[in-house]
Amino acid sequence: MLRYLTRRLGQAILVVAGVVILTFVIMRLVPGDPAVAYAGPRASPAELAAARARFGLDDSLPVQLWNYVRDLLGGDWGTSLHTRRPVRDDLFQAFPASLELVGAALVVAIVVGIPLGVAAARYKGKFPDLSIRVSSMLAVSVPVFWLALALQTLFASGLGWFPVAGEYDANLDQTSPLHVYTNITAVDALFTGNWPILGSTLAHLVLPALVIAAYPAGVIAQMTRAALIEESSRDHARLERALGFGETSVLTRFALRPALNPVLSLIALVFAYSIVNGFLVEAVFNWPGLGRYAADSIRSLDTPAIAGVTLLVAILYVVANLAVDLVQGVIDPRVRSR
């Protein structure tokens, strides 16, 4: 196990190093001079030179890469050109909001997806199975930005059941200001007993979380169904049937637990995917997360900020993959020798 762990960890570090280099290369390709973007179009040559010196743009590329890596390791992720704040601080503020949204979405996806997968497997080939397969395929195939617009138009602008945009009602900052600890608004509100903000946040969460949940709910239902069908064709299931257990008991009491194993690793992988998918949804619902930050950064060609978001998400991805492999290595010793 220790050998597997160190090998897998070594690979992950190599990949992160590659990710850093690739991000650096892409960012050097961005059109436009970052010094101009920072100093402004009417800057004097002296100001431009100062900005160039400040960002180290006069050094050779390998030196710039070296400085970049050194700064990253030292916790300096650069300064955003459009917020004029350290990128790290911006990310610290934006990421928890995305986490809140995607976390809520994944809870919905699990609560909806697993029972649907079980029901489909139980009635395999019958009408419930067909309708669940069709709806899970539709959920996977729907363009999120369009679904976001449709739900927003229908349930927020149209029927007025939910707020149109934002994370919570900004007026509440005056009447019941929030003490910020984790930057995850719902969690902070819950632990400080700030019920008005908690209620407002939950109401604002419903629509965007449902939209983001569509894709993971679909794949979780499909994966649960497939894994259950495979599991219920094994010998232990035949024995359970011979002992007189009904089909539903065989599935939920015996087959479900081993079948959930691949589903759990799927959830970890779908998490990172949903963060990025959430970017589009955040843009529609004006959610103050990474997606909105990325969109603002792209619009203003804010290289350090784009690099920061890219790096953060890529690292999340690597960590999620690593976590899946390690957990599987613990559960299933056969994985380790691969």
Added chain:
Amino acid sequence: MTISGPAGAPTLQPRLRRTALRGLAGMDRLATVGAVLLAIIVLAALLAPLIAPYPEDGGSATHPLEALLPPSGAHWFGTDQVGRDVLSRVLYGARTSLLIAVAVLVISGVVGVVLGVVAGYAGGWVRDVIMRITDIFLAFPALLLSLALAVVLQPSVTTVIVAISVTWWPWYARLTASVAASVATRGFVDSARCLGVPAPVIVFRHVLPNSLTPVLVQLSLDGGGVILTAAALSYLGLGAHEPTSEWGLMVQQGQSLFTTDWWVVTCPGVAILITAFAFNVLGEGLRARLAR
């Protein structure tokens, strides 16, 4: 979707024909629906200039007096902000989406298969190097790296194709590598090596054709993902631009009109949904069929 007897495909080699027949004939109803839908969409794309009621509306034509007409006999899907027929634009949009999907799948498929088969056959440090590079690209979620690339390149259909291909090939490289590694241990590869057949010939004439099936199935499964990613990039303004008909772009241009003129946004959105759905169920059916 049925192929009637061997006469239907006389040019295919017997073995290949049998696999293809089994793959298509034995699919479940849902996958058949996907195949039919996809066939209709491909036909619509190919015949767009002939069947579109107002072919010139697929491009830059404007009819300001007919702006935002609701669906009617003359305009089944209504008209957009500048009076263009939405149905015609949706039909032309199918061309853009399918073009992007085919281009991305071909480019990333070829790159992935070549790298994968080399890695799988060579093994050792060659495999390690290629697989680590693959891992690095896999660490970027497709949309994110495409976003970063689309910022660097100028917004266009070509940009979308390049950006998505860059993020798409690693999957095929990884898949092919694992298949090729097992093919490389088979007897006929050993015999070829003993006969002194040069390595490149072994790799590309013997190992490659025998490693293709899983990748081909995966490619058919990924068409929907490519179309969704491409539409998302265009929606963000990083892909196709006016006057090209592109579904994601149409949604973006019409999004402020959703409450008043729903058809402008709904029709292209549903077109994306149906196309991705067709790809997904068809690919899923093929995979289930060939996995047996």
